[in-house]
Amino acid sequence: MIEFRNVVKRYRGQMAVDGISFSIAEAEVCVLIGPSGCGKTTTLKLINRMLEPSSGEVLLDGHPVASFEPEELRRGIGYVIQSVGLFPHMSVAENVGIVPRLMKWERSRREKRTDELLELIGLDPAQYRRKYPSELSGGEAQRVGVARALAADPPVLLMDEPFGAVDPLNREILQLEFAALQRKLRKTVVFVTHDLDEAIRLGDHVVIMREGRILQHDQPAEVLASPANEFVRQFVGVDRALKRLACFEVGDYMKRAETITREESFGRRNEPNxxxxxxxxxxxxxxxxxxxxxxxxxxNPGSRLVYRPYVALHPDEVGVRPAASLREALSRILGQGLRAAPVISDEGRVLGEVRLSDIEELNQTGIAR
Ligand SMILES: Nc1ncnc2c1ncn2[C@@H]1O[C@H](COP(=O)(O)OP(=O)(O)O)[C@@H](O)[C@H]1O
Ligand SMILES: [Mg+2]
Structure with a gap:
């Protein structure tokens, strides 16, 4: 879908992008990550021709981006930035409708699309359509920025540290919302961040950059299991084994759980083991x-199986959902001091359990060095 062929971007003496080659497949989220100044934003802007390469070329669907008119190109590429860039004198609806207006959609179609998008990003159109950016929280403004980028339904989305200015709690909410949205919309997304947890959570692939070069391009779990070099190893940190658990879903590692009713539990104290x-x-x-x-x-390894006294539990405190990560499961398990965490449905029903021993095993087999 998007391909970089030996792309160089130089500013006078300064190398911003130093000969990068990589591809991004259709409907995948590719996360560019690396320290400030490593060339992430430059790489992004080379895709929609906000910047032109000094040499090499960028292809979109097999065609050099240089062969498109920039305006035509950008209609198919949504762009979301950290500071959102909402126009303060325009209402939410007007901001979201900018591209459809440029494309001369008639008013009724524009309004319908705007409401549809606000709904999609979880803002009630009746309540938000007439608000102004100054009346929005940081997280709401960021959602409107995403809605605006999606307005003309572009197949490609470029996102430059979109959640970087939002507080950690709301950032996590936005990340989860974005992941859910992407499962539905399946855009080709190039996402820039310097937050490794965000990269792991959202990326199908992660591209680690340093000084204009690509050090590693891999699935998040692979980067964490086998960092390509010392820099990547340092970058992903000493707790990479733990971080890697964020790449796996509870539902895929769930085992059958033993359940009994409260009545049955009265008779289950001591049995021969x-x-x-x-x-x-x-x-x-x-x-x-x-x-x-x-x-x-x-x-105890004795001949009798002894159950400790009944303990009342609250599903939301001990349980994890199938869509949660193994990292969350581990934190539940360690937090409760149990050998396993129950996997529960939205209604609190027990679907299975995740065991500490399985998580330990996964980590031992996965981490190469
Ligand atoms: N317009 C410019 N003129 C000169 N140097 C620039 C310009 N834009 C970016 N650079 C330099 O190019 C490098 C990469 O910048 P950038 O792509 O913005 O990095 P990142 O987004 O990873 O923080 C940096 O060293 C930056 O100083
Ligand atoms: Mg940047």
């Missing part, structure tokens, strides 16, 4: 099969 092996936690559920508590087996 025939095989002497480890026994699972018994998750106790109510009539609606929602998690209400647990019986935890004692880990």
């Amino acid at each position: 025939g095989d002497g092996g480890e026994h699972p936690i018994l998750w106790v559920t109510n009539r609606d099969q929602a998690l209400v508590g647990m019986l935890e087996p004692e880990l």
